[in-house]
Amino acid sequence: MLIIDCPYCGPRPELEFAHGGQAHVVRPADPSKSSDDEWTEYLYLRLNTRGVYAERWRHARGCGRFFNALRDTTTDHFLATYRAGERPPTVAAPRSAP
Amino acid sequence: MSGLRTPAGGRVDRGRPLRFTFDGRAYTGFAGDTLASALLAHGVHLVGRSFKYHRPRGIVAAGSEEPNALVTVARDAARRTPNVRATQVELYDGLVAESQNRWPNLSFDVGAINNLLSPLIPAGFYNKTFMWPRKAWFALYEPQIRAAAGFGVAPAHADPDRYAQRFAHCDVLVVGAGPAGLAAALTAAAAGARVLLCDEQAEFGGALLDEHDAVIDGAPVAAWLAATVATLRTNPRVTLLPRTTAFGYFPHNNIGLAERVTDHLADPTPTQPRERLWQVRAREVVLAAGAIERPLVFPGNDRPGVMLASAARSYLHRYGVKVGTRAVVAAGCDAAFQAAVELAAAGVTIAVIADVRAPGSPPGPAEAAARAAGLAIEASATVLGASGRLRVAGVTLGRVGTDGSVTPGARHACDVLLMSGGYTPSVHLHSQSRGKLAFDETLGAFVPGAAAERTRSAGLARGAHGLATALDDGAAAGLAAAAASGHRGDSGPRHAVRALDGGVAGRAGALPQPAGPLPPAKAFVDFQHDVTTRDLALARREGFEAIEHIKRYTTTGMATDQGKTSGLNALGYVADESARAIPDVGLTTFRMPYTPVTFGLFAGVARGDLFDPVRRTPSHDWASARGAVFEDVGMWKRARFFPATGEDLHAAVDRECLAVRHRVGMFDASTLGKIEVVGKDAATFLNRLYVNNWANLGINRSRYGILLRDDGFVYDDGVIARLADDRFHVTTTTGGAARVFAMMEDYIQTEWTDLSVWITSTTEQWAVVAVQGPRARDVLAKLVTDVDLAPAALPHMAVARGRICGVPMLLFRVSFSGELGFEVNVAADYGAEVWAAIHAAGQEHGITPYGTEAMHVLRAEKGYIIVGQDTDGTMTPDDAAVAWAIGKTKPDFVGKRSLERATMKAAGRKQLVGLETVDPGIVLEEGAQVVAAPGQTPPMKMIGHVTSSYHSASLGRSIALGVVAGGRARLGETLYVPMPAGDIAVKVVGPVFYDREGARLNG
């Protein structure tokens, strides 16, 4: 079970959280102006990163807040967590151990 | 006893004899024995039959790596544990054990015919033979194979034991209490770290328990061990967990430990759990899991009496048991010479030591000790075969020339053959933690490489052999782990050690054999799954080169022991045969659990009534007392119907439906999800989220809302009421409450941060009693105060606040039945009383409680959809015939853009329609397919399916809803529902069957 550092509550076990998919996918402000291709990309196309991946989590059984995390998908190590709306922090290259 | 027990010595308590039975025969052992050591003390080697060929099998090892000696331990009919390793079963008085995989008995097993048929059962036999016809697999092949090849029998009764679970945190978790683990725990604890030390054995000490002559810090090994364990036990920062297997290494230093609490007790107290799961979160981990000795691979290496040299030492020194009287020792590792010397000293005749080490192996200290003891040693030897049916009786050796050729040698009579192919470090947990493995050329084995977690291996687990080295290595690892967890200390004085170190280097693969077209028969690599060198050769011949493929084709390493004794030998054999180096052959993945774990351990208390939380509605006890039949809806228990005496489901549902249509019914709707949406932007928020227009909804008015995902498909629905300018009461489907709430939070928190809006789940705060039927108003009028119930004052979809039975009430004039209807919302704590009061007040009107089944019939008669039943996540509002709800002038709402995509408007999409069977007595199967023409044979084009289907008492016929391609353009057409008994003709009609004008709503 992962330990996830909620930016509001601190480190908690994974079972308190719900995964929210890729982070920083912005819903177009006026979807009617999106072309079919742009809308399809927004709806369906997601990264499948090997390495550092920005993803959303919700502290569903805690404070209820959505936040973002940088996770190395090859090791499951979290490099950072940060609040929704913030830009991803700059992180050093992933180390072999957390 | 048979004279195999030494007169003194060992760690058994000779003052405490214990009785036990094996296959019905009575034996005695001593406290401290395992089932294996006690049987060996009586000369019993034959303990089981093998998986595939039913070959007689004996005890190979002394620890958890044992591949053969799987037995059933039975306390009573419900407490029968199959497949436990006899080497790990601690003896208690009255223990009853049975062998497995044999009939009628161990010495004569009918299944052994498979051994004679073995040329017909090669690797891949199952894959190739039992492929067609598919039906035969389920009916014939699988049951037969399972019956013939299974191990043990599961108990016939539910497990009566308790299993506990707990979480633990520590600075340093040390896995393995051998010399390295003990030394690590000592230095880590001395540095101030909180230490948890676990070991799978009953006693701490690991390899130290098998030592006899070693001296540590001036004390005999046993004395040093006792003092060390006492030191740790008295340290309040240290938790000691014997009989506890670290079975799984999970991310972020989460380690699963299985503690066996009572299996070793003759009379467990009822208050004790049988096992305890520890979920440990460790800052730092030290893996000191030791190493496992490898068997040698030669023809007949599976005969009872052929065992690991280290096991013979363990049985001698720890249990005071000589495993035989005359031994041949096949030494592929210097350490095996030590076993020969020590067994000889205990009075076992050493017929010969066959030096089967790889050519060019350097002389070792144990070999020198054997020479000094005058034991016969045959150099450059190999083993060509072992004979003896139920027990090894002789060993034929061969001689390996400098050119690698093999010439047959002498046969040596014996009753045990001790073998050693060297030691394989136990890298299982390191590998489970995603740590890398590195091949150590000197050791000829994989050792831990770069770690992926905060973990380090110590001692034999990383190939650091020799007692002094292991102690030093463990001490350093403990110190480093403590420091990494924030506790600095020093290593203290180094331990002074006097011990023989035979090393761990050996050989992997098969021993040399005379050249031939095929590898010799019955040279076993994997004992537990009966995989031989011939099977591996066959797999390669059929084109399998990658070890993961060979593993799956031959099943080597896939038994419950996960290849502990076979893995490296399989790799070595394939490497030799394909002229590759072992690292180039690859490595299969180590998976949890390290040794098998009971289901009970994982289930813990989550069984029976505690398996899943149960949610009950306010009327539950009332309904239960009236004999209601309940159904599970998510975690909710909902009354499905209320049978009167003698009624079945259909009779009850017919009566309940007719009561609602003609008089009045009451229904507990409390399970509906309820979310209160509050804030100055609440209307804007709902406008952006739901398809409907909310801006023009008046206060104290409600509206049926549709929620889509952004992909345009119907996600949820429910009535939404406006209680104030800035306050909405949103209802959701029973199953959708949590996900709709999460979706709302997502948009509020991450997309529309400009909005001032808050949401609160109020599902469990409100009890909801639906009162439906032409006399609903008459019933409520007797109880409601402060609300004018007249149609003009409270029309359909109006909302009012007042009191019922004197308590505050939120009253909805809504209907999910098509009749005049109200939904009474009161605080949940008042729900039961208000329910009972409504029921009492309704007696003069014939009020009838109804359940979910009648609710479904009533709503289907009206064509009201159930999201998730009549929709399936691929339906647009138009498909579901609810497009009328869409606010046409809104610039955007979730899903709107997707509805503009061409495919969402394409002709031929499946649309909700009514389906009327031509024969009104036939009730269609929900889920049944719809086709255009009768008399077709599969495969046929399916153009739709039935989503809801009931008998309607009000209409005197069956009704159904379904989705059909281009359905609304097919009204009046006859379509067909193909069933095994023939096609059922159905007419496509509109989805509303009853009161099409909706007049009854406004009564």
Ligand SMILES: [Zn+2]
């Ligand atoms: Zn939180």
